[in-house]
Each structure stands twice: as structure tokens, then as C-alpha cells.
Amino acid sequence: MVLVTGAARRVGAVIARALHGAGYDVALHYRDSRAELEALIAELESTRTDSTLVLQADLADGGTLPGLVDQAVARFGRLDALVNNAAVFHPTPLGTLDAAECDRLFAINARAPLLLSQAAAPHLRQSRGSIVNIVDIYAQHPLRNYSAYCMSKAALAMATQALAQELAPEVRVNGVAPGNILWPDQSIGAEIRDRLLERTALKRQGSPQDIAGAVLWLLRDAPFVTGQILRVDGGRGLAI
Secondary structure, three states: OEEEOOOOOHHHHHHHHHHHHOOOOEEEEEOOOHHHHHHHHHHHHHHOOOOEEEEEOOOOOHHHHHHHHHHHHHHHOOOOEEEEOOOOOOOOOOOOOOHHHHHHHHHHHHHHHHHHHHHHHHHHHHHOOEEEEEOOHHHOOOOOOOHHHHHHHHHHHHHHHHHHHHHOOOOEEEEEEEOOOOOOOOOOOHHHHHHHHHOOOOOOOOOHHHHHHHHHHHHHOOOOOOOOEEEEOOOHHHOO
């Protein structure tokens, strides 16, 4: 069984479909997108009944995080993997930042994956399971006007390596760093889109399926891989 955060829509929903299609039972977390998650659950249950669980929480509330793991284990009796996918992404230009905004970015993007991993660790040790964190290529290269977001993802990248060291040898911990996979929910102009594609070696946008495939590979098919962050960016990192 796999617990996936931020699974209601976009890349998270595609990861959930891929893992479920590979035979995993899934505990799927959402914060606000209940209608989207209910539709996804109905889709998955139509192919295999009693294979899903809905979990709701604001991941910025650290006190709720151990309960998500407890609910998943109570429902399925085990935990084989954790996918920390949920994230907050929005611009934070210097001169506009405030402490509350920074705290929320770090709470969801970095602190929540760390605390969820801590809560999951005893169960993952028992199953000799795995954790995959969805990081970002901008954890290593700053993106203008997104300083707080980049810093939070850099913290998640370090957490990936630190957890891999602390949870070995029973539990493997890796990350996936997407490049240009989906355009942001915020509208961006055609000029910016063209510039991003031009700086991508493969000259095209990736798909959520590319990320889901990497997650599945790390969970299922990479038993001697830990502490690694796999860039799935079409070569975007080569030109940053």
C-alpha cells in the first residue's frame, strides 16, 4: 500500500493512477480538492474494489500528520511506500515576502514530508519499503521571484538524502525532480513558455506520466538505489 499526498489532481492524480494500475492499494490525501479526489477514487474503485482510502488534511498543521499514516495502516494493515507529492508553488518577489507566507511554504514543501516520513518509518522498516519525494530542478538552481519556494524544495532535497542515510538499510529514500511538466495554474505568457521550451534539450514539454513512471521505477524496480534525486526534465537542467 502506498500513501500519496496531494493526490487529487495534476501530477499527484497521475501518480496515484500509475501506482494503482501497477497493483498497489492507495491511500490518497487531499486538502481542498474533494470533488476531484472523489472522481479519482470512483475511477480506481471501478477497476479494483476496496483498494483506496481518502485522507483529508492541511499539511501545514503538523499535528495531523501522524494520523494520516495511522489511518492508512489501520485500513490496509501495512505501509509499503510514501510519496510526498503535495506542494505549494507561487511567486514570492523580494519586497513582498512576509513571515506567514514563508512559514507556509516551508511547512508544506519541507516540514510535512519530513514529519510524515518520521511517522511512516516504523511501518516502512517492517515492510522494507520506500519513500519518494517530489522535489524540483529549482532546488538546485534559483528561479527568479520564487526564492522561498526554491529554498523549501532545497530543504526537501537535503531531507531526501538525510532520510536515506538515517533509514537505511531497511528503507530506501529517493526523490524525483521534475522540470517543465505542466504549466502552472497561474497564467503565463507565450513568450515565457517558448523560452522554457527553447532551454529544454528535448525541445518539448514533459508529461505527468513521465513523473509517475519515475516514481514507480524508484518504488518497485530500483532496489539498490537510495539517496538519489532523479531529474526528469528533458535536459532543462543542462541550460539553467
